[in-house]
Amino acid sequence: MKWIALPLMVLGAALPWSSYAEQNEVNLYSARKAELIEPLLEKFTAESGIKVNLVTGKDDALLQRLKSEGELSPADMLITADAARLQRAKDAGLFQSIDSEVLNQRIPAHLRDSTNQWFGLSQRARVIFYDPAKVKPEQLSTYEALADDQWQGRVCIRSSSNVYNQSLVAAMIDDLGAERTQTWANNFMDSFARPPAGGDTDQIRALGAGQCDVAVANTYYYGRMLKSDGKDKAIAESVALFWPNQDGRGTHVNVSGAGVTQSAKNKAEAIKLLEFLVSERAQQWYAEVNNEFPVVQGVALDPVVAAWGEFKADDVPLNTLGENNQQAVKIMDRAGWR
Helix, strand or coil: CCCCCCCHHHHHHHCCHHHHCCCCEEEEEECCCHHHCHHHHHHHHHHHCCEEEEEECCHHHHHHHHHHHHHHCCCCEEEEECHHHHHHHHHCCCECCCCCHHHHHHCCHHHECCCCCCEEEEEEEEEEEECCCCCCHHHCCCCHHHHCHHHCCCEECCCCCCHHHHHHHHHHHHHHCHHHHHHHHHHHHHHECCCCCCCHHHHHHHHHCCCCCEEEEEHHHHHHHHCCCCHHHHHHHHCEEECCCCCCCCECEEEEEEEEECCCCCHHHHHHHHHHHCCHHHHHHHHHHHCCEECCCCCCCCHHHHCCCCCCECCCCCHHHHHCHHHHHHHHHHHCCC
16 A cells, blocks of 8 residues: 555545554655655565555645544654654654664654654755855854844745744744743844745845845755756855854754654554664665754764855754744744745
């Protein structure tokens, strides 16, 4: 039984719950596109003998589906992006605590839930990109400084509905407090070069097109553009990456992660899959294909990613980002960040 590429609602309607509770298999809901996870799952099956039934979909759609299905959900495990989404799943009672010595040893504590309900599988950094023809790196320093007068009308960034920005602001709340973060957000609105629009790749493209002088985006989009052919590759090569907040808390990082569902009927198999995904060979493949940073220390980086150099990462416990999420959204809304 393989579910890939079928519409979610059709899957839910076509297959009865009892058909999923079989031995030696695990049912996975994944916000990762099939081509970015399927080869790993095939390796897992080859090594363990455990079959993986994969459903792919958008992050929020999968979360909503899990909520709707409740205890009758066939899913044993959910993979999604950003600590805030993982925390939402936890808060909704969709995950259960997992006691795994392998996961606890291989994943640093700040990259997993404090009650072990979700676990980071790969890291991405949210950084500043700049046009080296217009900006000198010594002009840049922190996310906070992007609200300074010199950046008025020069910054491209996504909307406040984007969870990556919400988590960035949530991290600032943790470090600065809500009041100072609100002041920063109010001033930051004057730095926008255009109304927020598009995804992270669009921010880098806008930078390359001269619509702004700096842009905020996640590193793996940049890596994907550098490895592409044609126009996007040329754009990526025309801009430069800056690691913010190196003299303070460090650059903001987030994760893609996973948890075992509360409804899991194949819990042991799901834990084995989680443990496989933090094995060295899986982490290295993940890093090479997704242009992300491994969560396991000592795993080699992809050469393109390694070329960006070393940096200091913010080690705030990522469950804090989820806990601060609603406050971050309110701050952005009050500032007029749409």
